[in-house]
Amino acid sequence: MRGSRYLILLTGTPALSRPMELYSQISALLPKLFKYSRDFGFRYCNGQLKKIGMREIYDFSGSSNMEELSLLLVESCMIRRLKSDVLQQLPSKQRCMVVLDPTKVDVNNKTIMEKELAAQRTNVTGMEKRGLLLEWYSATAQCKMAAVQDYVRDLVTGDAKFLLFCHHQVMMAGLAEVLESTKTGFIRIDGSTPSELRKTYVDRFQTSPSCQVALLSITAANSGITLTAASLVVFAEIYWNPGILTQAEDRAHRIGQTDSVT
Numbered sequence: 001m002r003g004s005r006y007l008i009l010l011t012g013t014p015a016l017s018r019p020m021e022l023y024s025q026i027s028a029l030l031p032k033l034f035k036y037s038r039d040f041g042f043r044y045c046n047g048q049l050k051k052i053g054m055r056e057i058y059d060f061s062g063s064s065n066m067e068e069l070s071l072l073l074v075e076s077c078m079i080r081r082l083k084s085d086v087l088q089q090l091p092s093k094q095r096c097m098v099v100l101d102p103t104k105v106d107v108n109n110k111t112i113m114e115k116e117l118a119a120q121r122t123n124v125t126g127m128e129k130r131g132l133l134l135e136w137y138s139a140t141a142q143c144k145m146a147a148v149q150d151y152v153r154d155l156v157t158g159d160a161k162f163l164l165f166c167h168h169q170v171m172m173a174g175l176a177e178v179l180e181s182t183k184t185g186f187i188r189i190d191g192s193t194p195s196e197l198r199k200t201y202v203d204r205f206q207t208s209p210s211c212q213v214a215l216l217s218i219t220a221a222n223s224g225i226t227l228t229a230a231s232l233v234v235f236a237e238i239y240w241n242p243g244i245l246t247q248a249e250d251r252a253h254r255i256g257q258t259d260s261v262t
Contacts (some may be wrong), residue, residue, distance in 0.1 A: 012149055016243035019044045019069060020060045029077045083250075091260045093253045098234075104147035111139045141168040141237060148236045151179045155234070156184045156212060161205070162232035163214045163220075165248050171236055175215060185210040185251045189225075190217035198225065222248040231259035 007029060015021040023040050026033060034040040039060060041047040046062030072078075106112075115136035119129060152175055153164065166172045169218045172190060179186045184206070187201040196245070203215050208219045214227055233249045253261040 014243055014247075016241055016247075017253075018061060019063050019066070020051055023071075024148065026073070026077065027086050049051055078200060086204075087255065090253065090255070091257060092262045093249070096262065097256065098151065099145060100147035100152060102147075104144075104150055106143040106146075109139065109143045112136065115139055132237060136214050140167075141171040144176060145174045147169065149174055152178050152236075153182060156182050159212075161230040162213075162234055163227055163230050163248075163252055165218045165233070165235045165237070167218045167237045167239055172217065175236060179213055179215065184212050186213035186215050188215040189221045191220040193220070195223055201229065216248070216251075218244060218248055221251070225251055226254060227251045227255040228254060228258075230260050231257065233261065 002076045005031065009025055009029060020041060023034070023037050041060035044065055045061065046064040047062035049056055115132055115261050117133040118124065119136055144229065148171070152164065155257050164175060166175060169190070171196060172188070172254065176188060187205050189198055189201055193201070202225050205211050205227055214230065218237070222244050230252050235245065239245055249261070
């Protein structure tokens with residue numbers, strides 16, 4: 001690479017979380033722009049030097065001076081094209097919010113209330129707070145399980161194929177139970193699905209009329225697969241990072257799609 005006259009990096013996948021994710025690409029294209037990652041980190045990642053025990057470590061998990069970074073990249077090395085710019089023939093995408101049956105949502109769940117109160121304590125910080133938030137988030141899956149199951153049970157009475165995204169294994173298991181009990185043909189892709197089986201499952205969903213639902217993990221199946229046989233995408237749960245959700249819904253909204261995606 002060092003002996004090349006030109007270097008071009010191409011990607012269709014966005015950097016979803018932190019500016020520091022861009023450093024390796026910028027460094028490859030323009031190695032002299034930021035000689036050291038810490039220079040980039042302190043300028044654009046709200047860099048901080050933190051002390052953990054006897055050790056001092058750099059924390060570059062934040063963001064700062066974002067408008068400046070955007071301008072710098074556009075002026076020096078980045079050409080960005082939106083999907084709407086290059087795929088103008090692609091049908092539109094629309095989003096709507098589904099209100100679940102409130103009588104089926106366990107709003108008084110004891111675990112939810114305990115985790116909420118614990119996470120809101122002022123003396124809880126750092127990893128302990130994060131752990132409580134994750135436990136709180138996990139408990140929401142069980143609380144709304146019955147309501148989501150009812151909604152999916154209604155959906156499968158139609159003939160339309162759809163993608164069904166979940167995050168927690170308990171939610172995936174609960175919805176798989178509904179699909180099996182209604183004798184609905186479906187595929188399931190989560191973190192435990194072997195890579196060699198993913199293509200087999202995707203091909204089955206794309207080509208088989210008897211396969212109506214793709215039950216998918218938000219984190220394991222948000223990229224790298226094409227499921228344009230469906231024009232409806234349902235999120236049984238919402239993930240922390242909206243960029244991940246956009247990637248997930250675009251499994252159906254991509255080249256080959258002929259219908260408007262909801």
